[in-house]
Amino acid sequence: MIMFDWRWSFVWEILPRLAKATGNTVLAALLGYGIAMVLGLIFALAQRTPFPYLNRMIRESVEFIRSTPLVLQIFFVFYVGPQFGIMLSPWTAGMIAIGLHYASYLSEVYRAGIDSVPRGQWEAATALSLSTIRTYSRIIIPQAVPTAFAGMGNYLVGIFKDTPMLSVIGVAELMHTANAIGSEHYRFLEPYTLVGLIFLVISLPTAAGLRRAEAKIRKRMGLRPL
Amino acid sequence: MKTSLKDYPLQLKDDQVPMVRFQNVTKRYGDLLVLDSLNLDVQEGEMVTIIGPSGSGKTTVLRMLMALEQINSGVIYVDGEPMTHMVRNGSLTWSDSKYLRRQRLNIGMCFQHFNLFPHMTALENCIEAPIQVLGLSKIDAVKRAEDLLDMVGMLEKAHEHPSRLSGGQQQRVAIARSLAMRPKVMLFDEVTSALDPEVIGEVTQVIRKLVEKHHLTMLMVTHQMGFAREISDRVCFFYDGKIEEQGTPDQLFGDPQSERTQQFLSAVLEAN
Amino acid sequence: MTYLEFLKIYGPQFVGGSITTAMQALLAAALAIMIAIAAGLMRLSKNRLVYGTATVYIEVFRGTSLLVQLYWIFFVLPLFGLSLEKFTAGYIAVGMNLGAYGAELVRGGILSVPRGQWEAATALSMSPAKRMIRIIFPQAFLNMLPPWGNLLIELLKGTALVALISVADLMFVARKINGSTYLSAQAFGSALIIYYIMSRTLVTPFMRWLELVMNRKLGKV
Numbered sequence: 256m257i258m259f260d261w262r263w264s265f266v267w268e269i270l271p272r273l274a275k276a277t278g279n280t281v282l283a284a285l286l287g288y289g290i291a292m293v294l295g296l297i298f299a300l301a302q303r304t305p306f307p308y309l310n311r312m313i314r315e316s317v318e319f320i321r322s323t324p325l326v327l328q329i330f331f332v333f334y335v336g337p338q339f340g341i342m343l344s345p346w347t348a349g350m351i352a353i354g355l356h357y358a359s360y361l362s363e364v365y366r367a368g369i370d371s372v373p374r375g376q377w378e379a380a381t382a383l384s385l386s387t388i389r390t391y392s393r394i395i396i397p398q399a400v401p402t403a404f405a406g407m408g409n410y411l412v413g414i415f416k417d418t419p420m421l422s423v424i425g426v427a428e429l430m431h432t433a434n435a436i437g438s439e440h441y442r443f444l445e446p447y448t449l450v451g452l453i454f455l456v457i458s459l460p461t462a463a464g465l466r467r468a469e470a471k472i473r474k475r476m477g478l479r480p481l
Numbered sequence: 482m483k484t485s486l487k488d489y490p491l492q493l494k495d496d497q498v499p500m501v502r503f504q505n506v507t508k509r510y511g512d513l514l515v516l517d518s519l520n521l522d523v524q525e526g527e528m529v530t531i532i533g534p535s536g537s538g539k540t541t542v543l544r545m546l547m548a549l550e551q552i553n554s555g556v557i558y559v560d561g562e563p564m565t566h567m568v569r570n571g572s573l574t575w576s577d578s579k580y581l582r583r584q585r586l587n588i589g590m591c592f593q594h595f596n597l598f599p600h601m602t603a604l605e606n607c608i609e610a611p612i613q614v615l616g617l618s619k620i621d622a623v624k625r626a627e628d629l630l631d632m633v634g635m636l637e638k639a640h641e642h643p644s645r646l647s648g649g650q651q652q653r654v655a656i657a658r659s660l661a662m663r664p665k666v667m668l669f670d671e672v673t674s675a676l677d678p679e680v681i682g683e684v685t686q687v688i689r690k691l692v693e694k695h696h697l698t699m700l701m702v703t704h705q706m707g708f709a710r711e712i713s714d715r716v717c718f719f720y721d722g723k724i725e726e727q728g729t730p731d732q733l734f735g736d737p738q739s740e741r742t743q744q745f746l747s748a749v750l751e752a753n
Numbered sequence: 754m755t756y757l758e759f760l761k762i763y764g765p766q767f768v769g770g771s772i773t774t775a776m777q778a779l780l781a782a783a784l785a786i787m788i789a790i791a792a793g794l795m796r797l798s799k800n801r802l803v804y805g806t807a808t809v810y811i812e813v814f815r816g817t818s819l820l821v822q823l824y825w826i827f828f829v830l831p832l833f834g835l836s837l838e839k840f841t842a843g844y845i846a847v848g849m850n851l852g853a854y855g856a857e858l859v860r861g862g863i864l865s866v867p868r869g870q871w872e873a874a875t876a877l878s879m880s881p882a883k884r885m886i887r888i889i890f891p892q893a894f895l896n897m898l899p900p901w902g903n904l905l906i907e908l909l910k911g912t913a914l915v916a917l918i919s920v921a922d923l924m925f926v927a928r929k930i931n932g933s934t935y936l937s938a939q940a941f942g943s944a945l946i947i948y949y950i951m952s953r954t955l956v957t958p959f960m961r962w963l964e965l966v967m968n969r970k971l972g973k974v
Contacts, residue, residue, distance in 0.1 A: 323949050324913035325910070326913050331937070331938075331942065416819075420820060423917065451821050455817055583878075589876070592869060596872060600891045600970050609887065610879060662877060
């Protein structure tokens with residue numbers, strides 16, 4: 256027998272608190288993604304230096320971050336700091352960890368995007384005596400964008416869904432708040448279900464919107480639709 | 482003028498039942514009319530070649546006969562039995578998939594791009610359907626397959642995968658694979674169009690053997706005019722979803738009546 | 754204490770945790786593969802109900818986070834009468850989550866098999882079931898392997914979350930040791946290294962070996 260005992264009164268009671276926490280979640284996701292976008296570019300470009308040894312080292316480090324659990328990395332950053340005297344707030348530690356983690360994903364996406372630009376483009380830029388910076392910014396990266404866009408979109412939705420891991424070090428996002436509500440009131444049904452629904456309500460339209468944006472970009476650049 | 486299904490016989494029972502009959506067959510792709518109320522008979526043991534410009538519907542004829550897609554109207558009969566339709570409660574209705582699968586056993590088809598199963602050797606390709614569909618024992622299936630591979634000259638390569646075979650070799654294996662099912666009708670859909678010129682002969686040689694020694698009923702779509710002229714009993718020139726003209730090879734190639742036929746043939750001769 | 758001394762004392766605990774992680778990963782992977790094949794095939798069906806059910810499942814499990822799903826399965830499901838032990842809840846949540854992603858890989862793999870293969874099998878009068886099992890799926894399998902490799906690494910990483918419902922896996926052990934020794938770098942660092950070793954020296958080579966076997970089957974080697 257299903258003991259379905261959904262209490263709407265409880266839902267209205269906790270909704271404001273969850274709404275505020277949602278704001279924190281979105282903030283964490285966007286902030287983390289912003290860090291990841293910049294760091295990821297640095298990681299990607301750092302693998303293309305003229306020094307093979309450095310390239311290899313960066314690559315292995317990036318692989319290491321990509322192949323190990325984010326939640327463990329969050330703990331690592333949060334606790335290792337104090338071990339060596341640096342005190343990090345949960346937010347700071349969380350942003351560093353999630354930023355690094357997604358930077359390693361994005362560096363792969365950037366790399367694939369840059370690799371997808373035909374060799375001839377580089378050669379043409381060299382023949383026209385364009386500087387490295389101009390080559391990247393005006394020729395290569397604009398052509399890398401459509402390929403990279405899909406991957407970047409996926410990870411934007413992904414980082415949003417990974418924010419609950421920040422709850423384990425006390426960041427007051429959705430999961431943490433739901434846990435708190437649950438232990439305070441001894442009721443987990445409504446908080447957890449609502450958290451799930453809130454994620455769905457945000458991630459599904461975002462994913463759909465990103466797909467549409469990707470189609471538009473491809474069209475704008477005169478590429479064939481996927 | 483719309484004929485209802487009641488106007489079609491449930492079974493063909495004349496003295497000379499054609500092996501294949503297209504009766505008023507129409508096929509549309511969206512707004513595009515590809516087959517326009519086609520009527521075509523193929524007698525047992527007859528070798529019919531279909532030629533025509535692209536978009537004329539010639540490949541569609543074969544695909545409809547193999548029921549790879551559904552026709553819009555009309556009925557196709559194979560060996561006297563309806564194929565696109567089945568008899569239920571004394572009248573014709575669209576065939577269900579089980580009935581179609583049984584009827585397909587009468588027909589074999591070879592494709593332009595061979596479509597051999599890449600994860601199986603040549604021999605395995607030829608025994609797969611006899612074992613899985615006809616229920617032959619492995620020993621019987623292998624014996625049959627080896628005989629057929631020998632006939633097409635591929636027995637040596639029986640244990641090679643398609644990726645190791647040339648186009649001509651793959652196509653010959655594909656022919657053996659179809660013959661292993663002992664069909665009554667064989668369809669050849671531009672089987673030499675994807676081959677390098679120097680190996681086309683291997684394949685046409687096999688088809689020639691089939692015509693001369695085994696008298697299978699065959700329908701062939703091809704661009705090889707010389708070959709078509711040599712071995713066909715009848716040639717049909719398709720245009721705009723209809724048979725523009727048909728006759729013996731000498732009649733059609735030697736003395737084409739219709740202007741469109743003449744234009745097509747002279748364009749093809751130009752290209753060669 | 755030096756790192757070597759640390760390893761001597763706590764090594765056995767790490768090993769125990771790693772074994773639990775490995776078990777979680779294998780069970781979750783088995784579940785994920787079964788779900789992925791089922792849901793992937795359902796997404797290819799022309800039947801609206803079949804297609805719709807699979808789509809709903811996939812969108813829900815891909816649209817919410819694994820941690821939320823894990824907590825929901827362990828804490829909320831009992832209210833509906835289904836009480837799961839934490840070990841079971843762990844790999845079921847991970848398996849169901851990654852199975853949803855896997856379903857799209859299965860579907861993509863099957864769709865990538867050339868149309869001519871479907872037609873040749875149909876021309877030989879093969880039934881849809883035989884056609885899928887003997888002809889289409891074996892070819893789809895090889896196409897699917899590279900992305901599945903990445904998915905399995907994600908699965909391994911996902912199992913770390915079961916520590917949060919107190920399953921005694923590698924991450925749980927790392928937290929425990931951190932809690933009692935405050936040697937965070939050593940505790941968490943060792944765990945990170947072990948996860949890394951597992952994905953790079955076990956999962957990746959295994960997938961490459963599988964690819965080799967399949968390529969051999971296709972006569973490409």
